[in-house]
Amino acid sequence: MKDLEPETPFEINDYIRLEQMPHFLCPGCGHGIALRALLWAVHELQIDKDKLAVVSGIGCSGRLSAYIDANTFHTTHGRPLAFATGLALARPDLHVIVITGDGDSLAIGGNHLIHACRRNLNLTCMMLNNEIYGMTGGQVSPTTSSNRYTTTTPAGNTEPVFDACALASAAGASFVGREVTMQVTGLKNLMRGAIEHHGFSFVEVISDCTEIYGRKNDLGMSPEMMLSQKATMRPEAYRNTVDVPFRPNALECGVLTQKDRPEYGSAYREMTANLRAKGKQHG
Amino acid sequence: MANRVNLQGNQACALGAIAAGCTFYGGYPITPSSEVAEAMARELPKVGGTFIQMEDEIASMGAVVGASMGGVKAMTATSGPGFSLKQENLGYACGAEIPCVIVNVMRGGPSTGMPTRPAQGDVMQARWGTHGDHPIIVLTPASVSECYTETIRAFDLTEQLRVPVIVLIDEVIGHLVETVDLDDLTPQTTVSRKFADTPVEGFEPYAVTEDMIPPFPRPGDGYRSHTTGLTHMPNGFPTQNPAKAEAALTRTTDKLVLHKDLIEFCQLIECAGADLVIVAIGISARAAEQAVRDLRGQGVNVGLFRPLTLWPFPETTLKAAVQGAKAVLVPEMNQGQMVLEVERLMAGDLPVHALNKIDGEAITPSEIAAKVKEVL
Ligand SMILES: Cc1ncc(C[n+]2csc(CCOP(=O)(O)OP(=O)(O)O)c2C)c(N)n1
Ligand code: SF4
Numbered sequence: 136m137k138d139l140e141p142e143t144p145f146e147i148n149d150y151i152r153l154e155q156m157p158h159f160l161c162p163g164c165g166h167g168i169a170l171r172a173l174l175w176a177v178h179e180l181q182i183d184k185d186k187l188a189v190v191s192g193i194g195c196s197g198r199l200s201a202y203i204d205a206n207t208f209h210t211t212h213g214r215p216l217a218f219a220t221g222l223a224l225a226r227p228d229l230h231v232i233v234i235t236g237d238g239d240s241l242a243i244g245g246n247h248l249i250h251a252c253r254r255n256l257n258l259t260c261m262m263l264n265n266e267i268y269g270m271t272g273g274q275v276s277p278t279t280s281s282n283r284y285t286t287t288t289p290a291g292n293t294e295p296v297f298d299a300c301a302l303a304s305a306a307g308a309s310f311v312g313r314e315v316t317m318q319v320t321g322l323k324n325l326m327r328g329a330i331e332h333h334g335f336s337f338v339e340v341i342s343d344c345t346e347i348y349g350r351k352n353d354l355g356m357s358p359e360m361m362l363s364q365k366a367t368m369r370p371e372a373y374r375n376t377v378d379v380p381f382r383p384n385a386l387e388c389g390v391l392t393q394k395d396r397p398e399y400g401s402a403y404r405e406m407t408a409n410l411r412a413k414g415k416q417h418g
Numbered sequence: 419m420a421n422r423v424n425l426q427g428n429q430a431c432a433l434g435a436i437a438a439g440c441t442f443y444g445g446y447p448i449t450p451s452s453e454v455a456e457a458m459a460r461e462l463p464k465v466g467g468t469f470i471q472m473e474d475e476i477a478s479m480g481a482v483v484g485a486s487m488g489g490v491k492a493m494t495a496t497s498g499p500g501f502s503l504k505q506e507n508l509g510y511a512c513g514a515e516i517p518c519v520i521v522n523v524m525r526g527g528p529s530t531g532m533p534t535r536p537a538q539g540d541v542m543q544a545r546w547g548t549h550g551d552h553p554i555i556v557l558t559p560a561s562v563s564e565c566y567t568e569t570i571r572a573f574d575l576t577e578q579l580r581v582p583v584i585v586l587i588d589e590v591i592g593h594l595v596e597t598v599d600l601d602d603l604t605p606q607t608t609v610s611r612k613f614a615d616t617p618v619e620g621f622e623p624y625a626v627t628e629d630m631i632p633p634f635p636r637p638g639d640g641y642r643s644h645t646t647g648l649t650h651m652p653n654g655f656p657t658q659n660p661a662k663a664e665a666a667l668t669r670t671t672d673k674l675v676l677h678k679d680l681i682e683f684c685q686l687i688e689c690a691g692a693d694l695v696i697v698a699i700g701i702s703a704r705a706a707e708q709a710v711r712d713l714r715g716q717g718v719n720v721g722l723f724r725p726l727t728l729w730p731f732p733e734t735t736l737k738a739a740v741q742g743a744k745a746v747l748v749p750e751m752n753q754g755q756m757v758l759e760v761e762r763l764m765a766g767d768l769p770v771h772a773l774n775k776i777d778g779e780a781i782t783p784s785e786i787a788a789k790v791k792e793v794l
């Protein structure tokens with residue numbers, strides 16, 4: 136990463152594999168906006184694409200890695216953080232970014248998420264929360280809102296919802312943030328902060344699955360879904376203001392947690408270097 | 419200079435891995451394999467490598483494959499229940515052709531079974547534990563020195579062929595202590611995977627080369643390629659085109675056939691002119707070897723065929739070894755797993771007898787000798 140701002144404006148085509156177009160996302164899917172914001176942040180940070188590794192899980196979100204012009208790894212359902220942990224420890228010279236979904240990271244991969252937060256290895260995790268299992272046709276997920284219809288909650292969802300950011304913060308993530316896709320610039324800035332952060336960073340992107348979740352719950356087309364998400368959010372600037380006109384349970388956006396904790400990879404390498412130095416002295 | 423040490427099988431696997439150039443270990447404790455992790459936690463920092471105890475076996479297998487995707491030699495170790503948890507990510511490594519070594523120290527099963535007792539119940543799990551048709555190599559050391567040398571061979575094979583290799587030992591071999599000379603056992607050279615070094619322009623990560631093993635694009639070297647568990651084309655991207663899908667899957671299994679001579683390794687003891695050939699691995703093979711010596715002393719013509727490479731099974735060598743024999747005996751500490759493969763290969767030409775034990779005790783030489791006398 137370099138200190139100077141890039142001289143050239145962000146041009147997404149510089150960061151995607153054009154030969155993989157057309158992409159497979161449905162028209163209106165929020166995941167595409169998240170991808171754009173991520174690549175914009177990569178551009179602003181002037182990360183060398185040869186040194187960028189993107190590790191994704193399985194889901195519509197997981198498919199994004201294939202479109203990025205970098206070292207990309209589409210792994211198994213729920214496990215991208217485990218793969219990324221090995222990759223980042225073996226190759227500390229790489230910038231490792233994980234793309235995951237709400238099902239991928241909070242259901243099947245929940246164990247890996249909390250331990251990645253606890254370990255604080257230098258990784259960035261972008262979680263695309265569309266409140267649904269998009270890829271498999273719209274089943275309930277740990278973030279599906281109350282009473283919403285999915286193919287496995289035909290009478291409406293009665294399960295409680297996970298607050299992914301609260302979970303990540305409680306588990307020890309040293310950088311946590313949330314943003315809606317409507318705020319592309321805000322999301323880009325948040326991703327930038329997350330990537331720059333030395334330690335484990337977790338960003339929840341409020342995405343939309345227009346095609347399945349939107350349709351099944353009469354949430355309108357993508358613009359309506361994005362506008363209603365924006366209406367429920369509370370921007371960072373208003374965090375400490377009175378609630379009006381925001382809903383009391385408004386979605387807090389922006390940076391939610393940022394703290395200095397020892398980064399796992401550096402701590403491990405320091406320990407091994409000390410051991411080796413000692414070994415030499417004695418031997 | 420001799421470097422004679424008393425070593426346990428599990429520790430020998432760890433030291434073999436270090437000698438082979440392994441610099442990453444991701445694991446999760448489970449009896450009777452934990453000494454592999456403990457030795458790696460001690461040894462890896464000394465060579466600048468990384469040890470990590472992950473949150474479970476699924477994660478440890480993921481981390482191992484992730485590290486290997488970064489271009490380093492990586493390993494994990496486990497036992498039955500943990501081996502089951504590793505299977506999905508192991509299948510990923512088979513499909514995406516990511517080198518890795520898994521030591522599986524077999525204990526009594528199924529489920530928690532008898533954690534501290536030996537068994538050989540994972541003969542089939544090692545071959546078919548993950549889903550779908552896939553290539554895999556399984557090695558079966560039967561002594562502490564072989565734990566060392568076969569783990570080195572496991573790394574050489576996985577790196578060279580880009581196929582996961584399982585080192586399959588039973589609890590007795592894992593916990594056995596023997597005196598070994600590490601200097602004698604350490605090879606002069608070890609093998610690393612072939613890294614891509616051709617021009618970036620037009621590079622295909624799964625190109626069909628003459629040796630069927632695509633050069634590995636190391637992240638950072640400029641190839642910026644895509645790796646996926648989806649069935650993929652030579653360019654690395656997914657396909658559902660029937661012809662392309664079949665070609666891709668067939669290559670990963672055909673490469674083992676092409677490199678059969680490199681992979682297959684067996685030991686034949688007194689097989690020439692034997693009336694009965696015993697086929698055994700691990701501690702059962704140690705007992706069988708003693709039985710062969712005892713029986714030969716009594717004038718009974720028996721031999722031992724020991725497939726150090728269990729999968730792919732060394733078919734041709736076995737068929738040659740039983741020429742002239744009247745029967746085959748397969749003693750194993752399970753209800754009859756390897757015997758199924760031997761029966762398949764004998765195809766009714768020779769009677770195949772089984773000696774099975776699932777009580778948590780190793781099979782003894784006298785049990786094998788008695789069975790030989792019974793069937794001859
Ligand atoms: C082990 C395993 N279990 C189940 C599946 C099927 N599966 C694929 S994607 C997915 C859910 C994806 O949901 P999410 O992570 O929210 O991603 P989205 O598609 O919504 O972006 C499931 C259950 C799988 N591929 N692997
Ligand atoms: S199914 Fe939903 S999440 Fe998947 S691409 Fe379509 S809109 Fe996006």
Ligand SMILES: [Mg+2]
Binds near residue numbers: 263267269
């Ligand atoms: Mg989802």
